[in-house]
Amino acid sequence: xxxxxxxxxxxxxxxxxxxxxxxxxxxxxxxxxxxxxxxxxxxxxxxxxxxxxxxxxxxxxxxxxxxxxxxxxxxxxxxxxxxxxxxxxxxxxxxxxxxxxxxxxxxxxxxxxxxxxxxxxxxxxxxxxxxxxxxxxxxxxxxxxxxxxxxxxxxxxxxxxxxxxxxxxxxxxxxxxxxxxxxxxxxxxxxxxxxxxxxxxxxxxxxxxxxxxxxxxxx
Numbered sequence: 001x002x003x004x005x006x007x008x009x010x011x012x013x014x015x016x017x018x019x020x021x022x023x024x025x026x027x028x029x030x031x032x033x034x035x036x037x038x039x040x041x042x043x044x045x046x047x048x049x050x051x052x053x054x055x056x057x058x059x060x061x062x063x064x065x066x067x068x069x070x071x072x073x074x075x076x077x078x079x080x081x082x083x084x085x086x087x088x089x090x091x092x093x094x095x096x097x098x099x100x101x102x103x104x105x106x107x108x109x110x111x112x113x114x115x116x117x118x119x120x121x122x123x124x125x126x127x128x129x130x131x132x133x134x135x136x137x138x139x140x141x142x143x144x145x146x147x148x149x150x151x152x153x154x155x156x157x158x159x160x161x162x163x164x165x166x167x168x169x170x171x172x173x174x175x176x177x178x179x180x181x182x183x184x185x186x187x188x189x190x191x192x193x194x195x196x197x198x199x200x201x202x203x204x205x206x207x208x209x210x211x212x213x214x215x216x217x218x219x
Contacts, residue, residue: 015053023064027106062133065114068107069140072100076147088160089151101182162218
């Protein structure tokens with residue numbers, strides 16, 4: 001390995017370690033309570049070293065969010081592209097969204113915070129204006145929206161969804177429904193079956209069945 005390559009590799013390893021530590025702290029303490037001092041101390045660096053790689057806590061936050069968005073998009077793509085489907089694509093995407101947060105619940109609050117405070121819907125971000133991680137998060141969000149919108153367009157074309165709304169408008173309704181059910185499940189998951197007499201997986205399956213029937217009614 002050439003000297004310059006070695007230096008680049010070490011720099012990337014150090015950067016990834018900082019993101020690893022930041023992710024752990026954000027998951028445990030939340031974004032608002034975590035500090036750059038917490039992250040630097042846990043990583044074994046001084047704050048000056050951390051600032052060599054990330055301009056502020058928001059930049060680190062977006063680096064962590066980007067990891068989650070990439071996992072989510074990978075699951076959405078798999079659901080969209082899989083040839084073995086029990087349900088229409090749009091239903092499979094809803095299941096993928098739910099499964100992502102059930103398997104990676106720590107990302108839920110972080111991604112929701114990103115979407116409510118930082119994400120610009122359907123407006124492309126520019127590197128020079130927003131920085132690398134904000135731009136990449138925006139690209140990832142746009143990509144997931146494009147996947148879902150295409151599935152909705154296909155469902156409308158094939159009469160699976162009957163509506164006078166645009167695909168983006170339908171997406172907003174479906175996203176709100178799935179987000180709400182997912183949030184309730186995550187809030188109450190520990191005692192869900194004892195409290196409601198049904199597993200959260202079965203409840204979501206019933207929700208999907210209801211949603212699928214509702215989509216066949218023109219709205």
